[in-house]
Amino acid sequence: MYWKILDDFNFISRCKKYRIGLWQCPNFLFIVMAVITIAAMLGTNYISKFYDDETVTILSVSGVAILILVIGNFIIRGVEKIAEANIMKSEFISIISHQLCSPLSAIKWNLEVLETEKEGEEIKMTPKQLLFLGNIKKSNEKMLKLVNDLLEVIRIDQGRSVFAKENVSLAQLVKEVIIDLEYLWGIKGVKINLENNSSLPRVFVDPKKMKIVMENLMGNAIKYSNDDSEINVILKSDGKKVMFIVEDHGAGIPHYQHDKVFEKFFRSNNSSKYRTEGVGLGLYLVKAILKNFEGEVWFESELNKGSTFYVSLPVTRG
Amino acid sequence: MDEQASKKILIVEDDRSLQNALSEMLNQEGYEIVCAFDGEEALEKIKEENFDLVLLDIILPKKDGYEVLAEIKKSEKKDVPVLILTNLEEVDNVQKALSLGATTFMVKSDFSLKDVLEKIKENLKQ
Numbered sequence: 001m002y003w004k005i006l007d008d009f010n011f012i013s014r015c016k017k018y019r020i021g022l023w024q025c026p027n028f029l030f031i032v033m034a035v036i037t038i039a040a041m042l043g044t045n046y047i048s049k050f051y052d053d054e055t056v057t058i059l060s061v062s063g064v065a066i067l068i069l070v071i072g073n074f075i076i077r078g079v080e081k082i083a084e085a086n087i088m089k090s091e092f093i094s095i096i097s098h099q100l101c102s103p104l105s106a107i108k109w110n111l112e113v114l115e116t117e118k119e120g121e122e123i124k125m126t127p128k129q130l131l132f133l134g135n136i137k138k139s140n141e142k143m144l145k146l147v148n149d150l151l152e153v154i155r156i157d158q159g160r161s162v163f164a165k166e167n168v169s170l171a172q173l174v175k176e177v178i179i180d181l182e183y184l185w186g187i188k189g190v191k192i193n194l195e196n197n198s199s200l201p202r203v204f205v206d207p208k209k210m211k212i213v214m215e216n217l218m219g220n221a222i223k224y225s226n227d228d229s230e231i232n233v234i235l236k237s238d239g240k241k242v243m244f245i246v247e248d249h250g251a252g253i254p255h256y257q258h259d260k261v262f263e264k265f266f267r268s269n270n271s272s273k274y275r276t277e278g279v280g281l282g283l284y285l286v287k288a289i290l291k292n293f294e295g296e297v298w299f300e301s302e303l304n305k306g307s308t309f310y311v312s313l314p315v316t317r318g
Numbered sequence: 319m320d321e322q323a324s325k326k327i328l329i330v331e332d333d334r335s336l337q338n339a340l341s342e343m344l345n346q347e348g349y350e351i352v353c354a355f356d357g358e359e360a361l362e363k364i365k366e367e368n369f370d371l372v373l374l375d376i377i378l379p380k381k382d383g384y385e386v387l388a389e390i391k392k393s394e395k396k397d398v399p400v401l402i403l404t405n406l407e408e409v410d411n412v413q414k415a416l417s418l419g420a421t422t423f424m425v426k427s428d429f430s431l432k433d434v435l436e437k438i439k440e441n442l443k444q
Contacts, residue, residue: 101405102333105426109339112431116343144427151407160408208428 024078033071040064090154097150104147107140138183145215149281152212153264156288163209163292167202167316170210170235170244177214178233184219189228192218196235201315203242205293213289214244216282217309221248223278224268224307241312249306253299261299262287286311325370325442326350330360330386331403332378336426340373343431344438357381364395371442373434374420376404376411384418391419399441403434 011027022028044060051057114125114133125133155161178185178192185192203210221231225248234245253261253268260266265280283297290297294314301307327349331337334355341351352367354360356379364372372390376383387400399421404411407425415423422437429437 098405101427102336105405106333106335106339108427109343109431110335113339113342116346116431148427155408158408160410162407162409162412 018082020078020081023074024081026075026078029071029075029078033068033075036064036067036071040067090157093150094154097147097154100143100147101151104140104144107136108144111137111140141183146279149212149285150279153281153285153288156285161209161292163206165204165206165293168205168207168210169200169202170242170313171196171200173207173210173214174233174235174244177211177218180211181215181218181222184222188222188225190222190225191228191230192222193230193232194235195232197237200235201237201239201242203293203313204316205295205313209289209292213286213311216286217244217246217311220282221246221250221307221309224248224252225250237315240315242315244311244313245308247306247308252303252305252307253301254303258301262297324350326352326368327438328352328354328360328363328367328369328372330354330357330372330374330378330383332356332375339431340434343435347435349438355379357383357386360386361389364390364393364398368395369398371438372398372400373403373438374400376402376406376415384414387415387418387420401437401441403429 011025011031012022014027015022015025018025040060044057044064047060048057111133152161174194174196178194184190218231218233225231229249231249232245232247234243234247236243236245251268257266257268261268262283264284266283267278267280287297290311290313296312297309299307299309327344329337329340329344329351331340331353332355337353337355341353344351352363352369354363358380360372360374360378361381374383374386378386381389383402383404387402390396390398390400396419400419402415402420402423403426404424405426407428412423421441424434424437
């Protein structure tokens with residue numbers, strides 16, 4: 001506790017941590033301002049003892065006000081510098097991600113050419129070559145997903161994401177996502193139980209974006225599950241809303257982290273234990289995308305017992 | 319196959335490895351392929367030859383895809399379907415391309431070659 005308060009005053013280490021100069025560091029500037037204010041009060045008090053003339057007091061108070069204004073200006077500049085750095089960071093991520101997209105797409109398409117044999121032609125590759133080709137393809141897909149998630153976060157933050165909404169059957173989408181995620185559940189031997197109400201009403205969403213939501217929730221459930229365990233995926237409706245529920249019996253999220261789950265770059269403390277990949281954008285994306293569909297997401301989670309994520313979407317009207 | 323053999327497609331793409339994959343796939347399908355690496359080259363080729371379809375990237379040297387698209391639509395070759403193939407998926411980019419007269423907007427990282435082929439077939443039928 002005391003140590004934490006002391007740490008707040010250790011502005012030199014703070015400045016180093018944030019990689020900014022002393023005179024750009026708000027922590028340091030606030031202390032300078034506090035010292036000046038205290039010194040000014042004591043000084044004014046001291047001076048007023050020797051001089052009866054009001055002008056002297058007024059002048060000294062004005063002098064202090066000007067000093068505080070100057071320091072305040074330094075603080076504003078410091079904050080501006082931080083805001084600028086934040087914009088530069090987003091732009092940097094955007095440029096890098098766009099630059100990565102081209103070669104990754106090129107790898108994907110060139111692999112597709114290798115795999116596609118012209119009708120009547122013999123397959124020239126040995127099973128070993130096909131296996132390693134498959135590995136390259138999977139790694140490339142992982143990279144593409146990561147880069148696409150990054151780009152999608154930037155697009156959503158900037159309000160530049162395309163939402164092409166249409167009437168969609170979630171049952172159909174879930175089936176596609178289960179197939180797409182085979183590279184995850186296949187290796188771990190995780191079984192996905194799909195419980196599906198046959199007369200599920202349609203929802204008005206962008207199927208591509210809705211797939212990102214499902215991929216992230218189901219992907220997390222698989223990643224944080226133990227080998228050979230089961231996860232339940234449930235689709236149901238009460239006529240007004242359609243619910244999409246993903247339940248796992250894996251790692252769970254510790255209670256003290258519950259309010260951080262949907263934050264950008266959040267990763268649970270368990271992630272290293274489960275050797276999961278990812279950068280902590282998945283659930284942030286899920287929440288941001290659902291907001292555009294007037295949908296909601298929430299969860300229940302118990303450490304070492306598992307997590308259940310709930311998505312609710314309004315049923316298409318009319 | 320025979321019907322497609324007469325169809326001629328221009329690929330405007332500065333990334334050679336993307337271009338290779340595209341032309342190989344389309345060649346296998348029996349299309350006649352011409353390639354351009356930048357915007358100016360693309361416009362010259364469109365002026366000289368008649369194409370049934372143009373595949374156009376947006377970020378290109380010399381003249382970008384928007385300029386190329388705008389000039390095609392101003393020329394006498396304005397009826398040729400132009401399919402945008404890019405990684406700029408932002409809503410403003412999509413709207414700009416479509417308002418300039420692009421037929422379809424495709425995102426490279428989302429589309430497999432088969433998906434691109436489907437779109438090409440769809441647009442050549444019309």
